[in-house]
Amino acid sequence: MNVELSGWGRYPVAATDLVQPGSPDAVPAMVAGRTGAIARGNGRAYGDAAIGEETTVSLRGLDRMRAFDPATGWLTVEAGVTLAEIVEAFLPRGFFPAVVPGTQFVTVGGMIAADVHGKNHHRDGGFGDHVAALELLLPDGTRLACSREQNAELFHATIGGMGLTGYILAATIRMIPVETGWIRQRTLVAETVADTVRLLDAAQDATYSVAWIDGLARGAALGRSLVYLGEHATRAELGGAQVPTRFGPAAKAGPGVPFDLPALTLNRFSVAAFNEAYFRLGAAKAGSERLVGWRPYFFPLDGVADWNRIYGRNGFVQYQFVLPAARSADLLPDLLDRIARRGSASFLAVLKRLGRGGGLLSFPFEGHTLALDMKMEPGLLAFLADCDRLVAAAGGRLYLAKDARQTRATFEAGYPGLDRFRDIRRRYGLEGRLASRLSRRIGL
Amino acid sequence: MTEMKTVLVVGGTSDVGRAVARAYAAAGWSVQLAGRDAAGLEREAADIATRTGVAVSVHAIDILDTGAFAAFADGLPVLPDTVVSVVGLLGEQVRAETDAAHATTVMRSNFEGPALLLGLFAERFLARGHGTIVGVSSVAGERGRASNYVYGAAKAGFTAFLSGLRNRVSKRGLHVVTVKPGFIRTRMTAGMKLPARLTADPQAVGTAIFRAAETQRRDVIYVKPVWALVMAIIRALPETIFKRTKL
Ligand SMILES: Cc1cc2nc3c(=O)[nH]c(=O)nc-3n(C[C@H](O)[C@H](O)[C@H](O)COP(=O)(O)OP(=O)(O)OC[C@H]3O[C@@H](n4cnc5c(N)ncnc54)[C@H](O)[C@@H]3O)c2cc1C
Ligand SMILES: NC(=O)c1ccc[n+]([C@@H]2O[C@H](COP(=O)([O-])OP(=O)(O)OC[C@H]3O[C@@H](n4cnc5c(N)ncnc54)[C@H](OP(=O)(O)O)[C@@H]3O)[C@@H](O)[C@H]2O)c1
Numbered sequence: 001m002n003v004e005l006s007g008w009g010r011y012p013v014a015a016t017d018l019v020q021p022g023s024p025d026a027v028p029a030m031v032a033g034r035t036g037a038i039a040r041g042n043g044r045a046y047g048d049a050a051i052g053e054e055t056t057v058s059l060r061g062l063d064r065m066r067a068f069d070p071a072t073g074w075l076t077v078e079a080g081v082t083l084a085e086i087v088e089a090f091l092p093r094g095f096f097p098a099v100v101p102g103t104q105f106v107t108v109g110g111m112i113a114a115d116v117h118g119k120n121h122h123r124d125g126g127f128g129d130h131v132a133a134l135e136l137l138l139p140d141g142t143r144l145a146c147s148r149e150q151n152a153e154l155f156h157a158t159i160g161g162m163g164l165t166g167y168i169l170a171a172t173i174r175m176i177p178v179e180t181g182w183i184r185q186r187t188l189v190a191e192t193v194a195d196t197v198r199l200l201d202a203a204q205d206a207t208y209s210v211a212w213i214d215g216l217a218r219g220a221a222l223g224r225s226l227v228y229l230g231e232h233a234t235r236a237e238l239g240g241a242q243v244p245t246r247f248g249p250a251a252k253a254g255p256g257v258p259f260d261l262p263a264l265t266l267n268r269f270s271v272a273a274f275n276e277a278y279f280r281l282g283a284a285k286a287g288s289e290r291l292v293g294w295r296p297y298f299f300p301l302d303g304v305a306d307w308n309r310i311y312g313r314n315g316f317v318q319y320q321f322v323l324p325a326a327r328s329a330d331l332l333p334d335l336l337d338r339i340a341r342r343g344s345a346s347f348l349a350v351l352k353r354l355g356r357g358g359g360l361l362s363f364p365f366e367g368h369t370l371a372l373d374m375k376m377e378p379g380l381l382a383f384l385a386d387c388d389r390l391v392a393a394a395g396g397r398l399y400l401a402k403d404a405r406q407t408r409a410t411f412e413a414g415y416p417g418l419d420r421f422r423d424i425r426r427r428y429g430l431e432g433r434l435a436s437r438l439s440r441r442i443g444l
Numbered sequence: 445m446t447e448m449k450t451v452l453v454v455g456g457t458s459d460v461g462r463a464v465a466r467a468y469a470a471a472g473w474s475v476q477l478a479g480r481d482a483a484g485l486e487r488e489a490a491d492i493a494t495r496t497g498v499a500v501s502v503h504a505i506d507i508l509d510t511g512a513f514a515a516f517a518d519g520l521p522v523l524p525d526t527v528v529s530v531v532g533l534l535g536e537q538v539r540a541e542t543d544a545a546h547a548t549t550v551m552r553s554n555f556e557g558p559a560l561l562l563g564l565f566a567e568r569f570l571a572r573g574h575g576t577i578v579g580v581s582s583v584a585g586e587r588g589r590a591s592n593y594v595y596g597a598a599k600a601g602f603t604a605f606l607s608g609l610r611n612r613v614s615k616r617g618l619h620v621v622t623v624k625p626g627f628i629r630t631r632m633t634a635g636m637k638l639p640a641r642l643t644a645d646p647q648a649v650g651t652a653i654f655r656a657a658e659t660q661r662r663d664v665i666y667v668k669p670v671w672a673l674v675m676a677i678i679r680a681l682p683e684t685i686f687k688r689t690k691l
Binding site for chain 2: 022023025064065066067068075076077085089093
């Protein structure tokens with residue numbers, strides 16, 4: 001079937017052949033003989049990572065769970081199972097995934113391929129660090145069991161490998177025991193960038209930490225933020241509080257964004273107003289501790305269906321980079337100032353502390369990562385290219401799962417594991433057969 | 445919860461069968477999944493057991509092998525409280541017009557097999573004194589149409605069978621539910637253009653069946669209520685007009 005596909009940012013849009021196998025056993029025949037093919041999960045990568053150069057193989061139909069061992073927390077599922085389904089099935093039984101990204105509408109395959117990070121990366125590593133084993137299908141039909149012991153090289157390349165090492169059919173992932181579905185959240189106020197970085201660095205023992213930066217504040221207030229620290233609340237901690245249920249209130253679907261708002265809706269004033277309100281609201285509660293349900297805590301945007309449409313028909317890009325820990329304090333002000341001056345930043349300016357990376361092409365390394373959405377409009381690409389130069393010069397890199405536009409040079413400068421990755425692709429005969437729009441663009 | 449109840453889902457590898465089994469499992473029922481595709485059944489059974497923590501067993505049955513039904517029922521670990529038959533075969537209407545073997549398979553898969561199997565469970569449920577029987581038939585059985593009358597005729601037979609069975613056993617502790625789903629987004633209809641307002645998701649069918657059979661004790665359901673209206677109109681059309689329509 002020929003379709004037009006895009007990522008979550010709705011930029012770029014590209015034509016591709018789409019195939020949709022319904023089970024792991026159906027995949028080999030459907031991918032046999034194809035070139036320029038790539039796996040797709042739930043399409044939540046922002047750019048062009050999950051669009052095949054010629055063929056896109058949707059693995060969303062591989063959505064059966066296989067086994068769970070409550071004694072160890074290991075859960076085996078097919079790769080198209082979503083995080084939402086996992087949380088729905090296991091939170092009521094007292095288990096939560098060891099690592100979650102900012103939306104639950106992602107598949108296990110997508111989380112492994114991007115080696116996604118949560119708010120606990122500084123402490124617990126990436127999603128890939130909690131994968132015990134995976135079943136990988138090579139384009140020639142070979143099915144391999146991969147783990148740290150077996151086919152270890154492919155295993156490490158597949159974690160963070162953006163689908164370029166094969167089709168993940170199933171995986172065994174770690175669930176951690178939790179006593180409740182609530183998070184004990186502490187909010188700290190940071191008045192400058194340096195403050196923000198310092199508070200995050202000082203909170204390395206916190207399970208979860210994240211800073212929401214006011215992307216439009218300038219001058220003395222540049223980089224002001226709210227730093228949120230979180231811990232899973234215990235049953236006892238829940239005891240005194242006025243909360244309805246142990247595992248959090250039931251799903252509440254918020255109003256969706258049914259159509260593309262005119263591009264002007266997202267001008268400087270609406271975002272500034274949003275940011276100011278957000279900042280005040282948070283600051284009023286700052287310093288105090290409160291219990292927050294798992295949905296608003298981990299997946300705040302999931303309550304608004306199709307929110308990616310608010311950026312209008314041309315879409316948007318999410319700009320996410322990581323800077324080495326030692327360089328953040330002097331580089332972030334410059335980058336934030338450029339962004340603030342440009343004035344088209346989103347309410348989504350998120351700063352996180354990252355720990356060591358897992359896979360060959362995994363995004364995280366010891367440092368700080370900033371992510372924000374920018375509406376696609378004339379001049380944006382040139383603006384971001386300038387930012388790229390600063391990031392690359394400081395030894396930073398851009399996140400492939402968010403990327404829609406970086407150049408091959410920027411990519412090569414940021415990912416030293418690249419040569420080994422290319423070598424593995426060559427040896428397993430994957431070049432040419434597995435290729436996405438992303439991999440073509442950055443010369444992978 | 446009182447004692448653990450058991451549902452038998454025949455056609456457990458279909459999208460609708462899977463949804464029915466999940467709806468029952470979510471309510472704490474243990475599940476027996478039956479069908480002809482052993483690997484497919486194992487995949488569904490593991491999925492349901494992993495998601496819900498309930499026990500799921502798998503059982504082989506070919507709905508065309510009617511002689512093996514008694515042994516199939518004997519082989520179940522327990523006689524279920526509820527049996528749901530989801531088995532069906534759309535087949536190809538045009539082929540069935542000239543290929544008698546194909547037409548026979550469609551008729552037997554939609555009528556003879558499911559009816560005889562549910563009839564057999566009815567006798568065992570009567571002997572025990574209680575039980576619920578659910579047959580997934582189709583709106584296609586309400587009036588024969590050019591585009592699928594071989595399938596429709598078989599579903600009409602199945603609907604009539606369930607109606608008669610209900611008439612006979614409902615005074616004796618049994619409950620019989622006829623399900624006439626309109627369009628459902630499944631493997632059977634993959635690739636077809638279906639009107640969104642008339643089309644249900646398998647999950648909706650699963651929950652509707654559980655509710656109709658176990659909580660509301662309904663006799664006949666359409667899943668999407670709008671279908672009751674649509675079919676009332678289609679049934680009311682005089683044959684002189686109906687024969688000229690293209691449906
Ligand atoms: C609102 C929002 C918040 C987010 N927050 C975070 C965050 O906090 N941290 C973070 O790290 N990321 C975050 N992301 C990004 C998201 O987690 C990743 O892009 C993830 O990879 C998306 O998973 P998916 O199933 O949608 O995969 P897709 O977007 O469909 O694919 C992503 C990549 O995975 C590959 N892939 C998918 N399935 C398979 C498979 N079965 N086998 C092999 N390769 C496969 C694809 O080829 C592609 O390269 C966020 C995204 C959104 C929309
Ligand atoms: N989809 C619709 O729009 C729609 C509308 C109205 C009614 N229905 C009815 O709803 C039910 C489920 O349909 P569906 O859409 O989920 O279709 P489906 O996927 O084709 O399901 C049919 C089921 O019947 C089983 N089956 C067929 N022949 C069999 C045999 N000889 N022995 C054992 N099992 C056999 C199939 O098993 P395998 O997996 O082994 O093939 C499958 O489980 C059917 O009765 C159908 O007629 C469907």
